[in-house]
Amino acid sequence: MYFRGRKRIFCKYSLWAGLTTFAVVLALVSFNIGEWLSRSDVPVKVNLMVCLNGDHRIAKSAELYQRGLADEILLTVQRNKDVLTRRGVPKSAVKLAPGVRTTFEEAFAIRTYVLRNPVRQVMVVSDPWHLARVRWTFRKVFEGMGTEFVFVASDHPWPVRDWFRDDEARFHAVSEISKILFYWVYYGIMGQKCAHDWVFEWKSRYVALLRWALVIN
Numbered sequence: 001m002y003f004r005g006r007k008r009i010f011c012k013y014s015l016w017a018g019l020t021t022f023a024v025v026l027a028l029v030s031f032n033i034g035e036w037l038s039r040s041d042v043p044v045k046v047n048l049m050v051c052l053n054g055d056h057r058i059a060k061s062a063e064l065y066q067r068g069l070a071d072e073i074l075l076t077v078q079r080n081k082d083v084l085t086r087r088g089v090p091k092s093a094v095k096l097a098p099g100v101r102t103t104f105e106e107a108f109a110i111r112t113y114v115l116r117n118p119v120r121q122v123m124v125v126s127d128p129w130h131l132a133r134v135r136w137t138f139r140k141v142f143e144g145m146g147t148e149f150v151f152v153a154s155d156h157p158w159p160v161r162d163w164f165r166d167d168e169a170r171f172h173a174v175s176e177i178s179k180i181l182f183y184w185v186y187y188g189i190m191g192q193k194c195a196h197d198w199v200f201e202w203k204s205r206y207v208a209l210l211r212w213a214l215v216i217n
Contacts, residue, residue: 126151
């Protein structure tokens with residue numbers, strides 16, 4: 001009876017401890033996820049700046065170049081240099097790496113460029129909520145190459161602590177967590193090098209469902 005009673009007490013407290021721990025972890029993750037997703041490095045002088053496609057990213061890249069923080073800017077997705085030359089970046093300083101469809105493919109395109117044009121330091125500019133996935137992706141693709149990376153957020157508005165109160169921010173946060181988990185499994189565990197067609201079909205349906213569920217119209 002004694003041991004049976006001790007066992008019941010142990011199970012009871014273990015259950016409460018487990019539930020409490022789960023609740024604390026869930027609360028910490030929920031309220032700090034905006035900060036974790038968007039952790040940005042301090043911009044420093046680099047040989048090459050990579051601008052992942054998007055208006056806010058292009059604007060930030062041009063600003064950083066004008067501050068003398070990069071020798072060249074490599075654009076992904078874009079097929080012409082006008083988006084940067086119109087912002088005062090010399091045409092000779094703009095390089096192109098079009099034809100990519102995912103962040104992982106962007107990283108591989110940049111890896112190919114760096115192998116042909118060796119540089120030691122690379123700055124990657126993306127929107128705040130993308131940075132955690134971008135950071136993991138580039139480190140995965142460039143593993144063993146010795147390339148130093150700096151990851152910088154664009155000036156796109158991002159409610160770091162109140163992301164769950166804003167429809168778009170809530171959508172971006174949940175979407176990015178989903179993508180990070182997918183990247184860990186698909187590119188990390190499974191070792192895939194490119195996205196198959198079914199990935200884009202699945203992504204399109206999932207994003208539509210997620211937006212319907214999280215964004216109040």
